Amino acid sequence: MTFKALLIEKKGPTEVTASVQELAEDRLPAGNVTVAVEYTTVNYKDGLCLQAGSPLVRSYPHIAGIDFAGTVENSEDPRYQTGDKVILTGWKVGELHWGGFSQKARVNADWLVPLPKNLTTKQAMAIGTAGFAAILAVLTLEDHGLKPEQGEVLVTGASGGVGSIATAILGKLGYQVAAVTGRPETSDYLLSLGATRIIARNEIGSVSRKPLESEVWAGCVDAVGGEMLARVLGQLKYGASVAAVGLAGGVALPASMLPFLLRGVNLLGIDSVLYPAEKRVRAWQRISEDLPLEKLDAMMQMATLADVPLLCHQIIQGQVQGRVVVDVN
Ligand code: NDP
Secondary structure: OEEEEEEEEEEEOOEEEEEEEEEEHHHOOOOOEEEEEEEEEEOHHHHHHOOOOOOOOOOOOEOOOOEEEEEEEEEOOOOOOOOOEEEEEOOOEOOOEOOOOEOEEEEOHHHEEEOOOOOOHHHHHHHHHHHHHHHHHHHHHHHOOOOHHHOOEEEOOOOOHHHHHHHHHHHHOOOOEEEEEOOHHHHHHHHHHOOOEEEEHHHHOOOOOOOOOOOOEEEEEEOOOHHHHHHHHOOEEEEEEEEEOOOOOOOOOOOOOHHHHHHOOEEEEOOOOOOOHHHHHHHHHHHHHHOOHHHHHHHEEEEOHHHHHHHHHHHHOOOOOOEEEEEOO
């Protein structure tokens, strides 16, 4: 029994290769559920995993792919039966454990979530880790009191994966969404998803001399981090929160303490990888209710396993729009 996968092999201290290969099933890692993968996706972190010397990947040969959806082929866990449709995101799958750039995956049942009834496996992966993190950001902002009548919510890195899904969810929930993008050509796309205003990246992308600016945002879903996040903190309304999801613009945070001390703003971290299993079903349920599924088509581009290396390079360069769904078969 064999399956196709994108195998990353180490060729030297600074070189890896990634190629589609036919592998024997007995090479799959330990786990109590085997899944016939249908779709996986390309996330920013997948781009990092395919880079030579990536600190995320500990051993080679490796199969990356931090999320997938498919059908249970074999289960030694009573919670899952052959034929069940499942989703996996996070748990360091695709990093420490072989992941979704593959027709087969063997994983721990604790890491799986049953596919919500109104989603297909393809739609689930159009959402993927980026969309899962986006709903966690929205839920966290809501838990801290965010409501549509409080004013505009900012989404940074808006035309990327996290940003596109966050824009669509917030739009459907009735928020005014100000979408920050460095690609003006994506404006119509963002407006079609639910943005109500487009903000050019350079208007907000660097630290201001003033640590406190006019209070503009009722909340923020931030996929960019770095100087942009520091700037946003100084523009939040009194008591408002930013959900920090990503670092596409940089890992350092050159921020001032003043927004915290004088305006009581909140910086809320979002982690989708080790997010507790028992809360994941609720999060997926909210995605399936609050994301306008008809907008997924506009966000999604289809790819094959062979396309993944180039797409991984492009996502790190900030050149991918929306979500890439990989049909592994
Ligand atoms: P994408 O590449 O799809 O989106 C990132 C977007 O950020 C780009 O499309 C671009 O949007 C903007 N951007 C890129 N480079 C810069 C820059 N130098 N300065 C300012 N803006 C920039 O990635 P994802 O949406 O998949 O992921 C976004 C971030 O979220 C990543 O850092 C990722 O690791 C993180 N993430 C975190 C998760 C968590 O659990 N916390 C889960 C999933 C993702 P535009 O062109 O519109 O400006």
